Amino acid sequence: MNRIDRLTAILIQLQSRPLVKAQDIATKFSISLRTVYRDVKALEEAGVPVIGEAGTGYRLMEGYKLPPVMFNMDEATALLTASKLVQSKTDAGISKHYTAALDKIRAILRHSEKDHIEEIDAHIAVMTHPSIVYQPITELHLQSILKAIGSSSVIEINYTSLEKNETTHRKIEPVGIYCLGSHWYLIAFCQMRKDYRNFRTDKIKQLMITTEINSKKHPPLQSFISKMSADKEVTKVVIDVKPEIVKFLGEQKYYNGFVKEERAGNYVRMTFLSGSLMGFSRWFMLFGDHAKIVEPLELNDMVSAIAENILKKVEEAQVVV
Structure with missing residues (x-):
């Protein structure tokens, strides 16, 4: 440069x-x-x-402004691509504001960049995998949460828990939001629990920003994400899968801790870092007749136990009939 x-x-x-x-x-x-x-x-x-x-x-100096900055073609293309992700991964509020901001940016583009944007707009798309059920949510409260974080304000929410399906009223001090898989999550200090909690934003039924200021300064979001990763115990899993089956695993492999894959003779060797061997063993059952476990050996025992239990229930059902 x-x-x-x-x-x-x-x-x-x-x-x-x-x-x-x-x-x-x-x-x-x-x-x-x-x-x-x-x-x-x-x-x-x-x-x-x-x-x-x-x-x-x-x-x-306060009040000093520069004239509009001109974008080159690569920067304009990057902004358009980002807009597709925003529309796909956020709620209607964020998408609306981003689109408005993008329109302002388009207004200062040169004619050549405007023509380029119009030309490629229909050639960029973000799709969900057909094996994953995804229902777009019109309200994820992202804009309100970020506004509260910016002003260090306490928010009141009605939240429906995933475990008990019970709705509770809480006052929380938001720390940050992050996207994982198909959902957005909010990490916040819960005044009722006197501790930090993780909330899935699509389970927030009502949200109101209060005039109350946070009771203390909270650690940055990244420190919580790093701690979540460090606290999670994982086990290395290696399996060999027939090549013609690999394509059907789709994005589910990522939810099971997929790390890498490589050719191993007549198989594709896949490596995972799994947070739950029991959960992995049940997922493995979906394609286990076209794969084999390399490590750990205890995973073989888990799969065998599940298969034997299934066979037992099938035999019991046949006897009843």
């Missing part, structure tokens, strides 16, 4: 964030801190009101 492009990129970064650290600029553009200082000085000499806060970082 030449210096002119880098100065422009630094200026865009300053405009898009309330505060930018010199080290963050150096890391992003793979330059030294000394070069960062020279670049910032160059921007100041060009009339850009950059304010340096000792030990903190840089920011632009």
